[in-house]
Amino acid sequence: MPPINAESLYQALLAQIRQAYGADLPALAGIHSGGAWLAERLARDLGAPAYGVVNVALHRDDYAKKGLHSQASPTQLPFAVEGESILLVDDVLYTGRTIRAAVNELYDYGRPGRIDLAVLIDRGGRELPIGARFVGQAIELDGSQTLVLEQDPAGQFSFRLEASHA
Numbered sequence: 567m568p569p570i571n572a573e574s575l576y577q578a579l580l581a582q583i584r585q586a587y588g589a590d591l592p593a594l595a596g597i598h599s600g601g602a603w604l605a606e607r608l609a610r611d612l613g614a615p616a617y618g619v620v621n622v623a624l625h626r627d628d629y630a631k632k633g634l635h636s637q638a639s640p641t642q643l644p645f646a647v648e649g650e651s652i653l654l655v656d657d658v659l660y661t662g663r664t665i666r667a668a669v670n671e672l673y674d675y676g677r678p679g680r681i682d683l684a685v686l687i688d689r690g691g692r693e694l695p696i697g698a699r700f701v702g703q704a705i706e707l708d709g710s711q712t713l714v715l716e717q718d719p720a721g722q723f724s725f726r727l728e729a730s731h732a
């Protein structure tokens with residue numbers, strides 16, 4: 567597989583979001599950790615006043631197997647969820663289970679008026695009927711591979727491909 571240019575995908579995602587919302591931005595919420603990095607940068611580039619971070623650990627259907635990630639901080643939302651339009655952001659959409667967990671976590675804070683999803687990569691392999699409104703790129707990877715988003719000290723994104731730990 568040729569290298570994936572995460573910065574180009576970010577720019578494509580940013581352009582899609584700008585075109586769809588204009589100045590009427592929804593609240594931004596990124597899924598810990600890659601989605602939170604993306605939400606932080608989107609907030610800056612779109613001029614959003616703030617962004618939230620969603621921790622999905624307690625809503626994962628594999629929580630008993632994986633346990634609570636030691637570096638995950640609690641969900642932090644600087645906006646009221648009730649009735650709010652929210653753009654949920656993540657780095658890679660795969661089975662849909664992380665997104666389901668994030669939506670469940672958001673509902674713990676209220677009933678959003680609307681939730682849209684933005685991802686850098688849609689890698690297929692869905693196990694739940696979940697799709698993203700905004701996608702940087704759709705690719706196909708087999709189940710033995712995992713894409714890991716990385717962020718350098720200057721805030722630039724890149725992807726690393728590694729073997730899955732399944």
